[in-house]
Amino acid sequence: MTEVVSSPCATHTGADPASRCCGDFVAGIAEHACEVLQNTPVNAEYRHMIVAAPPGAANAQPGQFFHLACPPGASGSTFLRRPMSVYGADPRLGTVEFLYKVQGAGTQGLATLQPGDTLDALGPLGQGFAPPKDARHVLLVARGVGLATLSPLAAHAIARGASVTAVLSARSPALVMSAERLRAAGATVHIVTDADGNSDPVQLEALLDTLHAQKPFDFLSTCGSNRLLVLLQKLGKAWGVAGQTAIEQHMGCGIGSCYACVRPFREHAQSGRLTFRRVCWDGPVFDLQETTSW
Structure with missing residues (x-):
C-alpha cells in the first residue's frame, strides 16, 4: 500500500x-x-x-x-x-x-x-528538461500534444552533441505532427499509429527494445500519454536508464502561489511513499520514475 x-x-x-x-x-x-x-x-x-x-x-x-x-x-x-x-x-x-x-x-x-x-x-x-550533459543518445516518445513539448528537446540535445531518436504516436497518419521538424533538426524518427496497428504497448515495447539494443539510450523522455509513461518507466528500470516526463495539469496562477495544480509523486524513484508537488513550480518536467500514472 x-x-x-x-x-x-x-x-x-x-x-x-x-x-x-x-x-x-x-x-x-x-x-x-x-x-x-x-x-x-x-x-x-x-x-x-x-x-x-x-x-x-x-x-x-x-x-x-x-x-x-x-x-x-x-x-x-x-x-x-x-x-x-x-x-x-x-x-x-x-x-x-x-x-x-x-x-x-x-x-x-x-x-x-x-x-x-x-x-x-x-x-x-516552470522547470524544463535537464538531460545529462554527457548524454549521447536521447529517446523521445510522445503522443498528441506531447509532440509539442518534446520537439524543442530534440534540437537542444542535438546541439549538445547527442543523437536523438523520436518515436511519434498518433491515432492516424494524418494526425502525426512534427516528424519533418524533428528530421530537419537531425533526429531519427519512427512513426506508430493506432490505424496501422503498431502503436499498442506490446509492439511499441518490442520496437524500443530493438532500438536500444542497436544503440543504447542514456536518457528517456515522454509526454502526452499515460501508457507511454508506464511503458518508459518499465523500460527505464530494465535498462538502468534515467529519464524525465512532462506533465499536463489544470492550473490557476502558474507561479506556485495557489496550489491548484498539486498532484502526488513518489518521494524518490524506488519509494512507496508519496509527496505532493506543484506542477507549475516544481515541474512541469519531473523525474520519470517519481511520476505517478493517472
Whole structure:
C-alpha cells in the first residue's frame, strides 16, 4: 500500500518567484504582449502559432511553458489563463511557437487570433528538461500534444552533441505532427499509429527494445500519454536508464502561489511513499520514475 506523507514542494521552497532556474538557465517571469505572426491549422485538430517575443520570452527552454490569456471563442470567455508548452523559441529571431489542439473554450479563443493581434503571455514558467550533459543518445516518445513539448528537446540535445531518436504516436497518419521538424533538426524518427496497428504497448515495447539494443539510450523522455509513461518507466528500470516526463495539469496562477495544480509523486524513484508537488513550480518536467500514472 502506498503511504502518503506531507511534504513542502521539494526543490524550490523559498525561491524568489520572480526568477526560475531551468538547467543552466535563469529566466525572469514577465507578462509579455506578443504580436501574433502566424496561427495556421496543421491538421483537423491542431494549430501552429508563432508570436514575436522579447528576449526574456524567446529564451524559453525545452519543457517550459507560458500562461496564456485567451480571447473569447465559440464557447465563450475563460476566467483563467491556459498553460501552453513551448513548441519552439528562437532568441535570434525573437519568436516563440505553440502547437495546440483546439478543443476547449481557451484554445477555441486562441484559434481566433490573426496576424497582427496581440497575445498576452506570462512566462517563461516552470522547470524544463535537464538531460545529462554527457548524454549521447536521447529517446523521445510522445503522443498528441506531447509532440509539442518534446520537439524543442530534440534540437537542444542535438546541439549538445547527442543523437536523438523520436518515436511519434498518433491515432492516424494524418494526425502525426512534427516528424519533418524533428528530421530537419537531425533526429531519427519512427512513426506508430493506432490505424496501422503498431502503436499498442506490446509492439511499441518490442520496437524500443530493438532500438536500444542497436544503440543504447542514456536518457528517456515522454509526454502526452499515460501508457507511454508506464511503458518508459518499465523500460527505464530494465535498462538502468534515467529519464524525465512532462506533465499536463489544470492550473490557476502558474507561479506556485495557489496550489491548484498539486498532484502526488513518489518521494524518490524506488519509494512507496508519496509527496505532493506543484506542477507549475516544481515541474512541469519531473523525474520519470517519481511520476505517478493517472
